[in-house]
Structure formats: C-alpha cells, structure tokens
Amino acid sequence: MNKRQADLLKKLIVQDGYQPLKYFSDAFNISVKTISKDLDEVENIINPIGVYIERKQGSGIMLYYTPSQLERLNIILNDAKAFDGNKDLEHRRTEILLNLLINTNEYTTIQKLSDKYMVSRTSINNDLNEIRKSLDKYNLELSRTLKGTRILGSEINIRKAWVFTIQEYGKINPDYITEYQNIRHKELNINEISGILNVKSISFFENLLNELENKLKLVVYEPYYTNLLSHLVIMTKRIIDGNYIDDKTGNKDSMLSISNELYNSAVYLIKEIEKKFDIKINKEEVAYIxxxxISIGLSFDDNKKDIRGSDPSYIHFTKDLIDIISQMSEVNYNLRIGLYNNLSLHIRSMLNRIRYNIQIKNPLLKDFLKEFKEDFFVVKIACFLICKKYGFNMxxxxxxAYILSYFISEDEKIAEAVKIKTVVICHSGYGTSQLLATRLKNAFNNIEISGIVSSNSINKIDLSKVDLIVSTVDFDINQSYLMVSAFLNEIDRENIKNYIESILRNKRKSFLKDDMKEISIETIGEKNDIKRPKKFFIEENLIHIEDNTYVCLTGDRKNSIREYLPEKNRAEKHIIFINYSDYIYLSKAVRLLIRKRL
Known part of the structure; x- marks a missing residue:
C-alpha cells in the first residue's frame, strides 16, 4: 500500500455516509480511474480482516468495519507507514511542489495542505521549507503571505522546474504526466498547423505523442513538442501527396542506433501513422524521427547507454563557452554551482540538432531581444567563436536565446546575493522603526539595514551610499524613497520588491558604462576601398546583427572598430569589423555597437 492509498483508507475510516468517487478524486487531485485502482488495492488488503467497501449506485462508496476491526485497520496503516518511511515524505513534498508549480496563480494554505495530507501543520511547514530550498536552483521564490502560499518567478523557470519534477516523479505517478499533457493541450495553438491536416487528424498525432510519453514515462516539453508534432503532420501530409525523403545517408544514420528505446519509439510512431492513414513510410523517415x-533533451537509462552517444565534443564546447562568456561579462561563471551540468545537457541535445539540421523555435526570443539585447549579442558572439572553433555551423x-537563459538565471541568483543597503526612517526612530526593520529583513533576504533613524536626524547620515530608503513618514529630501506602513503590508512588500528589481537592473546596466568612453567606431565612407581579404565577406564568417548589417571578427591584437558603409544604390552587406586583443574589449565593442545601432 503506497502513501496515497494509506491516506485514502484514512479518509474512508473517518468519513460519514456515502461519497461519490469524484469526491475522492478531487480530494487527492487525481483521476477517478486512479481512485478506482487505489480502492481495489485497498480492498485486497482489508478484505482478509473482514472489512469491506460498499458501493451503492447513485450514492457512492462507504467503508464498513466494526470497533474491533478498527484496531486491525490502525495496525495496517502503521505497517504501511513504516514500510514507506521516507518515501511517503518525499512523495508528499513532490506532490505539493507540483501542485504549486501547476497552479502558480492560486494561493494555498497550510491548513488546506494539512487537511489534504492528514499531517500536522508543523509537518507542512517543514515541507514548505524544503520546497523553498529546492526552488533555489530554478531561481524561483516560495511566497508566503496572509493570503497563502504560491510560487513566484519567470515563466521559463517555472516550466523548467515543472518539467524536471515531472520527469522524476512521473515514473512513480503517471497522473502528473497526464496533468502536464492536459495543460499543454490548452496552450497548444492548433490553428498554426490546422491548415496542413484537419483538426481531427492533428488530435490523432497529439494523442499519439501522449501515448509515447506515457510509455517512456517522460514528457516532451516546449518547444520540442510543437516542433515534433509539426514535423509528423507535415511528413504525413507530404507522403499522402506522394513526396518521400530520398536521402541515402538517412538509413545509414539509423543503423548507428545509440538508444534502442528511442529508436523503437520512432518505429512505433511510424507504424501507428501508417495504420491510421493507410500509407507506407520508408526507413529514411524512421531515421529522421x-x-x-535524440535531439530534444530526453534522458534516461537505456542499458546504461547515453542517448546522445559518447561524443565528448559537448564537454569541450560547454567549458569553452562558459570561459568565453565569463571573460566577456567579467563574471566567473565557472564558479556557479550547477551551471555546467545544466548547460551541458542542453548543449548535447543542441549539437545533435546542428548535426541533423533540426531547427527549433524559441517563443521567448522577442522578449530576450527586448530585455537583454546587449547580453544576447554577447552570447551570440561567444557561440559563433565556439562553433567556429569546433567546426559546427553557427x-x-x-x-x-536558450543558451542565454542559463546565464540570465545565474545573473539573477548573483543579483539576489547582492545586499541592498537600506535605511529605515520613522517619526521617532524607535519602536515602530525597529518593527519595520525586522519585517524588512524577514521579507527580503538581500536587504541589509544600514541604519534606523528618525526623520529629524536624516541630514546626519550619508545617503549617497544607500540603495534604498524606506520611511513611515513623509519628509523632504532630494533622493527618492518609499513610503510604507510600519507593519509592512502586502502592497508595501510588492512595491519594495519592484524597487529592488529596478535597483539591480540599474546596477547591471552600469556594467562597462564608464570605460566605454575610450572606444570609438571609425566610419569608412563609400569612396574608400575595403582592403580586406575576400574570406571576410563569406557568409559563414559574418554574424548577423540586424537587417543588412553584419559583424566580422578579426583577432589582429589591435583593438579597433571599423564600419564600412556600402554604396547607397548597391545592395551590399553593411559590415562592421571588430579587431580585438582580448574578450573584454570584444564585449565592450559589441555592447557599444548594440547601444548605438539598436
């Protein structure tokens, strides 16, 4: 008997009267089908002692037992608790975490969780403290206010945490994979591909991929899911129309199977499509699927083989990429725990996509270009250099943008560790100010109280070295400050949070601001000849910036930026040459260029 089944038995023992199966499925946040299976398992255990579950049509179910049998039931529950031990605790915390990740817009309370899992409020508090720690690696925050508890953070980090947790826990509780699939279905934009095949046919492909996920006990997350779904739809449509892959290398590649499980999965998909549409699909299509x-980030043990093969190039690629971006950003990302492991998993899948010319779409690309423009092009330059070094197509x-997200996540963690020097001002400087200071420190880990003063003494302290001024009274100073209540209500906390984020953004934007003055862009007019080797004008040596503008890198050991303007009536590429002696200068040059042009 697992933990959920033991909890179900507890609920049956204490319930009065009949309850429908839906009542229990809602209580445990699982399907009616799963509840039925759990009831069968519970009955197998309790029937030998004479206890049974009566099912009454139209009313529901009810547990029948005598007072003497209740003692035997308690022994069964204690045995189940002893058998599961730490597993029950781990499962409960995982379920709480998943429910918080799935319902990020809703608050839950300790009492609700205590009632649901039939444990004390202290146990739930301990669970939430552990969950808070586990969220750190995803740069997510567990917010606990008077309204209740919920998770705060960027959507991309929430998705990462959600998918990773489902990958781990879905092997034990497949219902969470189904939960993920249901939410994904609601977000899927069928209209984008409904013009290829009808909606009914597209539903077939969606169900087919769901079955594959359930079979593998894994989820294919975005954007890989939409890419794979679209490929299957397009492939089927083209074969129906008489078009086939005619690639002799495709079949050869399929013989180099590095994952029997995934190759068999490709065969399974093909056979199901053949049956559904009464078509014949060749081996080259199997190889392509x-x-x-093997290019969408799936990972599991398959006869102790790595599904991405034994090619170590991803190791060197990842290490060199972290090194270059560290130098260009003047932040030692090599010291960031977990970055290499997480990024290398992504790089392995990405290199497979490069080899097989598989393109993916990033739905957040425009957001990255809008909010992290300079960082985006710094990472793009770094990726260009590494791809060039190892002979990969750019x-x-x-x-x-996906690679950038890993470094942004680390930057956010670093920013959280930066202490925000804060001065607290109240009418008297005592009493309520002490209360406010304590609440500030409890609410924000990165706030450092630099002083607690009365409004009359504000001129006696140096505010130039202060990041944040929080006051319970209105007064006249040149610097901006936030008015709050001494009790620091929810609105106050939200305002302070936004203000801190603004401070951290400004600190980040000031990066290299002053020492960029020494860099200038030399503009070469159309009358000047471009005395550069022709190799610099080959497409693969150019990095696209915008429209018809490109950057060309040359390591001449002499720092300079030269912008060659094309003739007005000629459709030539607008090329900007950056000569650099080190990566710090290269980073400054790129950032200056982006600030001036975009």
Missing part, C-alpha cells in the same frame, strides 16, 4: 527524438538566434 529518431534524430528528432546556431540560430532561437538556440542563442
């Missing part, structure tokens, strides 16, 4: 599967902007 297999390439998709990755597209969608892939660059």
């Amino acid at each position: 297999y390439k998709y599967l 990755i597209n902007d969608d892939e660059v």
Whole structure:
C-alpha cells in the first residue's frame, strides 16, 4: 500500500455516509480511474480482516468495519507507514511542489495542505521549507503571505522546474504526466498547423505523442513538442501527396542506433501513422524521427547507454563557452554551482540538432531581444567563436536565446546575493522603526539595514551610499524613497520588491558604462576601398546583427572598430569589423555597437 492509498483508507475510516468517487478524486487531485485502482488495492488488503467497501449506485462508496476491526485497520496503516518511511515524505513534498508549480496563480494554505495530507501543520511547514530550498536552483521564490502560499518567478523557470519534477516523479505517478499533457493541450495553438491536416487528424498525432510519453514515462516539453508534432503532420501530409525523403545517408544514420528505446519509439510512431492513414513510410523517415527524438533533451537509462552517444565534443564546447562568456561579462561563471551540468545537457541535445539540421523555435526570443539585447549579442558572439572553433555551423538566434537563459538565471541568483543597503526612517526612530526593520529583513533576504533613524536626524547620515530608503513618514529630501506602513503590508512588500528589481537592473546596466568612453567606431565612407581579404565577406564568417548589417571578427591584437558603409544604390552587406586583443574589449565593442545601432 503506497502513501496515497494509506491516506485514502484514512479518509474512508473517518468519513460519514456515502461519497461519490469524484469526491475522492478531487480530494487527492487525481483521476477517478486512479481512485478506482487505489480502492481495489485497498480492498485486497482489508478484505482478509473482514472489512469491506460498499458501493451503492447513485450514492457512492462507504467503508464498513466494526470497533474491533478498527484496531486491525490502525495496525495496517502503521505497517504501511513504516514500510514507506521516507518515501511517503518525499512523495508528499513532490506532490505539493507540483501542485504549486501547476497552479502558480492560486494561493494555498497550510491548513488546506494539512487537511489534504492528514499531517500536522508543523509537518507542512517543514515541507514548505524544503520546497523553498529546492526552488533555489530554478531561481524561483516560495511566497508566503496572509493570503497563502504560491510560487513566484519567470515563466521559463517555472516550466523548467515543472518539467524536471515531472520527469522524476512521473515514473512513480503517471497522473502528473497526464496533468502536464492536459495543460499543454490548452496552450497548444492548433490553428498554426490546422491548415496542413484537419483538426481531427492533428488530435490523432497529439494523442499519439501522449501515448509515447506515457510509455517512456517522460514528457516532451516546449518547444520540442510543437516542433515534433509539426514535423509528423507535415511528413504525413507530404507522403499522402506522394513526396518521400530520398536521402541515402538517412538509413545509414539509423543503423548507428545509440538508444534502442528511442529508436523503437520512432518505429512505433511510424507504424501507428501508417495504420491510421493507410500509407507506407520508408526507413529514411524512421531515421529522421529518431534524430528528432535524440535531439530534444530526453534522458534516461537505456542499458546504461547515453542517448546522445559518447561524443565528448559537448564537454569541450560547454567549458569553452562558459570561459568565453565569463571573460566577456567579467563574471566567473565557472564558479556557479550547477551551471555546467545544466548547460551541458542542453548543449548535447543542441549539437545533435546542428548535426541533423533540426531547427527549433524559441517563443521567448522577442522578449530576450527586448530585455537583454546587449547580453544576447554577447552570447551570440561567444557561440559563433565556439562553433567556429569546433567546426559546427553557427546556431540560430532561437538556440542563442536558450543558451542565454542559463546565464540570465545565474545573473539573477548573483543579483539576489547582492545586499541592498537600506535605511529605515520613522517619526521617532524607535519602536515602530525597529518593527519595520525586522519585517524588512524577514521579507527580503538581500536587504541589509544600514541604519534606523528618525526623520529629524536624516541630514546626519550619508545617503549617497544607500540603495534604498524606506520611511513611515513623509519628509523632504532630494533622493527618492518609499513610503510604507510600519507593519509592512502586502502592497508595501510588492512595491519594495519592484524597487529592488529596478535597483539591480540599474546596477547591471552600469556594467562597462564608464570605460566605454575610450572606444570609438571609425566610419569608412563609400569612396574608400575595403582592403580586406575576400574570406571576410563569406557568409559563414559574418554574424548577423540586424537587417543588412553584419559583424566580422578579426583577432589582429589591435583593438579597433571599423564600419564600412556600402554604396547607397548597391545592395551590399553593411559590415562592421571588430579587431580585438582580448574578450573584454570584444564585449565592450559589441555592447557599444548594440547601444548605438539598436
């Protein structure tokens, strides 16, 4: 008997009267089908002692037992608790975490969780403290206010945490994979591909991929899911129309199977499609789908083989990329725990996509270009250098944005560790100000109280070295400050949070601001000849910036930026040459260029 089944038995023992199965499925946040299976398991255990579950049509179910049998039931529950031990605790915390990740717009309370899992409020508090720690690696925050508890953070980080947790826990509780699939279905934009095949046919492909996920006990998350779904739809449509892949290398690649599980999965997908549409699909298509599967980040043990093969190039690629971006950003990302492991998993899948020319779309690309423009092009330049070094084709902007997300996540963690020097001001400087200071420190880990003063003494302290001024009274100073209540209500906390984020953004934007003055861009007019080797004008040596503008890198050990303007009536590329002696100068040059042009 697992933990949920034991909890179900507890609920049956204490319930009065009949209750429908839906009542229990809602209480445990699982399907009616799963509840029925749990009831069968519970009955197998309790029937030998004479206890049974009566099912009454139209009323529901009810547990029948005598007072003497209740003691036997308690022994069964204690045995189940002893058997599961730490597993029950781990499962409960995982379920709480998943429910918080799935319902980020809703608050839950300790009492609700205590009632649901039939444990004390202290146990739930301990669970939430552990969940808070586990969220740190995703740069997510567990917010606990008077309204209740919920998770705060960027959508991309919430998705990462959600998918990773489902990947781990879905092997034990497949219902969470189904939960993920249901939410994904609501978000899926069928209209984008409904013009290829009808909606009914597209539903077939969606169900087919769901079955594959359930079979593998894994989820294919975005954007890989939409890419794979679209590929299957397009492939089927083209075969129906008489078009086939005619690639002799495709079949050869399929013989180099590095994951029997995934290759068999590709075969399974093909056979189901053949049956549904009464078509014949050749082996080259199987190989191509297999390439998709090994390029979408799936990972599990398959006879102790790595589904991405034994090619170590991703190791060197990842290490060199972190090194270059560290130098260009003047932040030692090599010291960031977990970055290499997480990024290397992504790089392995990405290199497979490069090899097999599989393109993915990043739905957040425009957001990255809008909010992190300079950082985006710094990472793009770094990726170009590494791809060049190892002989890979340059990755597209969608892939660059995904790589950037890992470094942004680290930057956010670093920013959280930066102490915000704060001065608290009240009418008297005592009493309520002490209360406010305590509440500020409890609410914000990165706030450092630099002083607690009365409004009359504000002129006696140096505010130039203060990041944040929080006051309970209105007074006249040149610097901006936030008015709050001494009790620091929810609105106050939200305002302070936004203000701190603004401070951290400004600190980040000031990066290299002053020492960029020494850099200038030399503009070469159309009358000047471009005395550069022709190799610099080859497409693969150019980095696209915008429209018809490109950057060309040359390591001449002499720092300079030269912008060659094309003739007005000629459709030539607008090329900007950056000579650099080190990565710090290269970073400054790129940032200056982006600030001036975009």
